[in-house]
Amino acid sequence: MFRIRFHGRGGQGMKTASRILGSAFFLAGYEVQDAPRYGAERRGAPIFAYVRADHCAINERGIIRHPDLVVVADDTLVGMPAAGVTEGVNENTLLLINSHESARTWARRLNTRARILILTAMDEVEDRAELPYIGSRCAAAAAVLCGVISRDLLLAALNEELAHLPDEVVKKNRDTAVDVFENMAGEVGLVSQGGQQTANDYVRPAWITLPFESAEISNLAVHAGATSVLVRTGLWRTMRPVIDYDKCNGCWWICSTYCPDGTIDVGADGFPQIDYQHCKGCLVCVAQCPPHAIASISEQLAREQENEVAS
């Protein structure tokens, strides 16, 4: 069975990628299961989707725990534990990362025995949630790496899944997929299919008997205040609001009041401060500020600039 997981950010089209690949496998005569994983998903938040394909009916269900192929549309997710990119990855896994950096760099960074390939990143875009055609690129790359889907079948699947989009958009997606098939011609069929767990040789689950605990411990109350502060929703941000204090007129209330996440505080001096650990980058503040003192910049570029300054 082929087991493939796509990782990206909400908006990058990972569900669509899984559907294009799923449909292509189906057209190639495979039994297929594809699904996105929903949770607190939204634009910019880490999401994943997966595809199983086999020649017989698929009984396995739910999240793929040991993928044969992991496709990462956005390399900023790799080091993010919440994104779970490297979950269940082992020496039999192929990791395809859309990145400007080399496979060697990633192998060293991740300290993994998984094989790593780079899907050469296109030019950096301002808003990563809008990486153009990345869904189709990832689906096409996965198809090449699995080695059992022809270019024409992939294109047929792409047409089917993108039928609701304007013709010119579909055409650009098709061109992207064709490029991938040409550029990756030397990498056909690198994915090896994982097998089935056998009952002869397995690790017994470390079951425990859940002990009774008094309601003081086992009720649902959260005693420690502001525990949600520990969830760094700032990781979802693809665009960053930046305050220009020369333009800010110190109205003291508009941006901080409109911020739906309460991430803008006004200091004693009457000027606002953005908590980037938790700002999700919705840019409501940018739209609301009367003197237009808040601009939005690419999160990716902002981070790169910060790194340069730091080094």
Add this chain to the structure above:
Amino acid sequence: MTRKLVTGNSAAAWGARLAGVDYIPAFPITPQTEIIEDLAAWIDRGEMDARLVTLESEHSMITAAGSAASSGVRAFTATSSQGLLYGMEMIYTVAGWRTPFVLVNVSRGLASPITLESDHNDIMAARDSGFVQIHCATCQEIADGVLLAYRLAEHPQVRVPAIVNLDGFYLSFTREPVDLADASKARAFVGEYDPENLQFRGNSPLSQAMAVLGGGPYSYFRYQAHLALQQALAVYDEIADEFAEIFGRRYQMIDCYRMEDAEYVFVMLGSFSTKARDAVDSLRAAGWKTGLLRPRLFRPFPQAQIRQLLQGRRAVAVIDQNISMGMGGVLHSEFTSALYGTGDAPLVASYIGGLGGRNISQQEFFAIANELEQAYEEGAAPPPRLLYTEEELTEMRKLQAIAQAEHAQIHHN
């Protein structure tokens, strides 16, 4: 027939479309909403001739579905979890009206704590309502199950509403290949809805579901509903046979997998059972005679068939994806009750697993088979077990440490 990739939710919508439903009262809830979105889109595009109305709650939605069925139109609706509970007063009420319609429930665990992921406590809460319950394990079964459910619900010997149940996430958002029945064949199979004496008309007022006091009339009506569900057992086979003849897919009321010579049997409901199929294959390859028994029809409960199928087996593991607080797994209780007092009954072990969408791994099925063999050798069933690992408790402890940090500090001071 067209075989295509559709999600469980879409398969449910296709079932309603192919059954030619007239009226769809709707209210959104995760993970069900795609069903009504699909239906709304088809109606908008003129591909489906039906009326969809969004109501202000599930309580009204279920009332509307029951009322519409009383007036002679074929009604369809869908909900999940908290929504099913919010409409629960009317679930019991409309079942008493004996009006046939189909409700799809997309199973999701109940609050508190709140979750989006699947287990069966929502559907178990409707167990005693008087609805027929059909439980699905694949997307194919969902599309077909809706057609079967209309036939069963509208059958003159039965005439009660029916729930078709599917698991959230594991089926609702998962695409699988589904053979969509030919539209005209599906319509011919389901037939026209003949509401008989349920013809509520503005010009001929009727009243139903009046108050009865004294217990005698009440007992009569309640027991009649019970008898109607028992009738559904016999009627189900007829309908399933007819379905198999037309569409080539046979849906026994109990799905048996490699049961022929099985000594150890897994019992499960819903989509997690396909995981057990893989486990059965692996265990058999390793020399264990295992099998899987999955009730498709949960209400009415096919007691006699279960007795017959399990007699002479060594041991059975009932894996419940639900929990009745203070008692344990609901399915386990029902199976032990069905088997009690029959000669040659197997040992019955209880496992609770898959709560809130928690995975059940292949290793866990293997270990369960192992425990069954041990139980058989010792002649006694093991105590009930929650499928829960040391690692899960460690993760839980971390969360508790965060949640209680301040509390500890206050107590310390």
